[in-house]
Amino acid sequence: MSSITRRDLMAAAAATALATSLAAPALAQSLPQVEFLYSPYADYAPFFVAKEFGFFEEFGVDVTLSPKGDTAETIQMLASGNIEAGSATWASSLFNALDRGATVAIIATSARMPSTVPSPSPFMVSQLAWDAGVRTVADLKGKRIGIPGPGGFGMFSVGKALEKGGLTFEDVEPIFLPPPATAAAFANGALDAGWSIEPFAQQLEKQGLGRRLVEDHTFGTELGLIAFNQDFVTENEDAVVEFMAAYLKAARLLDTGGWNDDKVLRAVAKYTGTEPDSLRGIPYTIRSEDGAIDMASVREQEEFFRSRGALEYDGPVDIEGVYRLDLLKRANELLANKK
The missing domain is CATH 3.40.190.10 (Periplasmic binding protein-like II)
Structure with missing residues (x-):
C-alpha cells in the first residue's frame, strides 16, 4: 500500500471521528x-x-x-x-x-414508608439523653426535639412519634434544623431527640450519638x-x-x-x-x-x-x-x- 493511500485513509478516519464528536453534543442538545x-x-x-x-x-x-x-x-x-x-x-x-x-x-x-422495621426514618433519642434516663417518648416531656421544618413530613412524623408517649408539640421544645446537623446537636446536648432519615440515622448509631426510639409510627405513609x-x-x-x-x-x-x-x-x-x-x-x-x-x-x-x-x-x-x-x-x- 502506498503512503498516499495511507494518508487518504487516515484523513478519512479523522474526518469521521470529527463528525462523530460534533454530532454527539448536537444529539444531546436535541x-x-x-x-x-x-x-x-x-x-x-x-x-x-x-x-x-x-x-x-x-x-x-x-x-x-x-x-x-x-x-x-x-x-x-x-x-x-x-x-x-x-x-x-x-x-x-x-x-x-x-x-x-x-x-x-x-x-x-x-x-x-415501609410497614416494617428498622425504619428508614426513625425518631431517635440522643445517647446523652439516653444515658440521662430517657427510655420512652413520655420521658421527653419538656425536652428539645429536632424537626427538619415546621410544616413537612418531618413534623408529621415527629407528631406521630410523640403520640406514642401521649405527648404533643406543646409538651416539648421544637428545634428546627436539617438532618445533617443532628449529629453535632446530639453530641453537644443541644437536642435530646429528633427526626432522622437515612443515611444519617445509621451514621448517628455508628458514631454512638443516638438510638432509635420509635420506628412504627409512620408505617405506609x-x-x-x-x-x-x-x-x-x-x-x-x-x-x-x-x-x-x-x-x-x-x-x-x-x-x-x-x-x-x-x-x-x-x-x-x-x-x-x-x-x-x-x-x-x-x-x-x-x-x-x-x-x-x-x-x-x-x-x-x-x-x-x-x-x-x-x-x-x-x-x-x-x-x-x-x-x-x-x-x-x-x-x-x-x-x-x-x-
Missing part, C-alpha cells in the same frame, strides 16, 4: 432537557440511579440533578417556571400552594411526590412520560434487590455525600410498583396540618385536579414496551 431538584437523602435514590445508569438518556430525556432546599422552595420554583421538576414532601406549604392555584402538576409518588411545572407538562408531555419511565425503571431495580449492587451504592453515595459502605444494609423507603400515590395517606397528612392550624383553607384541597395519572399510566406502558 433531547428534551429537565432540571430536577433533589435532597441528599437515600429516598431519592431512584433519581440518582436513573441518572448514573443512563436510564434517562435511554428513554430520551436529558436530566440535570440539582440540590434543593425545603418543600416550600421547591414548589415556588416549580410554580414560577424556574425549574422543570422536583420532589417534595406532603407539607402544609404544598397544600396551601395547591389551594391558591399553584401551577404544578403532580405525577407520582417518590417515596413511601406517603413521604414524597414528583411534581412538574404545569406549563412544561402541557408543552412537553412526551418528555414527562420519558422521565417517569426512567424513574420507574430505577425504582423497580432498587425495590427488587438493587441495593445489593455496589454500582447502585456508588451512585447513591455520590449524591448523598456518604461512603458507599455507609449505605450498605440500611433500611430504605419503598414505592408502589406503578408509582401511584396512596391518597388516603395524603389526606391524613392534610388533616394533621389542619389540626395544627397550618392550612389556609377549609375542606380537602383539589389534588386530583393536578394529579396527572394519565401521564403516569403512559410511563408504565412505555416501560413495559421497552422490555
Whole structure:
C-alpha cells in the first residue's frame, strides 16, 4: 500500500471521528432537557440511579440533578417556571400552594414508608439523653426535639412519634434544623431527640450519638411526590412520560434487590455525600410498583396540618385536579414496551 493511500485513509478516519464528536453534543442538545431538584437523602435514590445508569438518556430525556432546599422552595420554583421538576414532601406549604392555584402538576409518588422495621426514618433519642434516663417518648416531656421544618413530613412524623408517649408539640421544645446537623446537636446536648432519615440515622448509631426510639409510627405513609411545572407538562408531555419511565425503571431495580449492587451504592453515595459502605444494609423507603400515590395517606397528612392550624383553607384541597395519572399510566406502558 502506498503512503498516499495511507494518508487518504487516515484523513478519512479523522474526518469521521470529527463528525462523530460534533454530532454527539448536537444529539444531546436535541433531547428534551429537565432540571430536577433533589435532597441528599437515600429516598431519592431512584433519581440518582436513573441518572448514573443512563436510564434517562435511554428513554430520551436529558436530566440535570440539582440540590434543593425545603418543600416550600421547591414548589415556588416549580410554580414560577424556574425549574422543570422536583420532589417534595406532603407539607402544609404544598397544600396551601395547591389551594391558591399553584401551577404544578403532580405525577407520582417518590417515596413511601415501609410497614416494617428498622425504619428508614426513625425518631431517635440522643445517647446523652439516653444515658440521662430517657427510655420512652413520655420521658421527653419538656425536652428539645429536632424537626427538619415546621410544616413537612418531618413534623408529621415527629407528631406521630410523640403520640406514642401521649405527648404533643406543646409538651416539648421544637428545634428546627436539617438532618445533617443532628449529629453535632446530639453530641453537644443541644437536642435530646429528633427526626432522622437515612443515611444519617445509621451514621448517628455508628458514631454512638443516638438510638432509635420509635420506628412504627409512620408505617405506609406517603413521604414524597414528583411534581412538574404545569406549563412544561402541557408543552412537553412526551418528555414527562420519558422521565417517569426512567424513574420507574430505577425504582423497580432498587425495590427488587438493587441495593445489593455496589454500582447502585456508588451512585447513591455520590449524591448523598456518604461512603458507599455507609449505605450498605440500611433500611430504605419503598414505592408502589406503578408509582401511584396512596391518597388516603395524603389526606391524613392534610388533616394533621389542619389540626395544627397550618392550612389556609377549609375542606380537602383539589389534588386530583393536578394529579396527572394519565401521564403516569403512559410511563408504565412505555416501560413495559421497552422490555
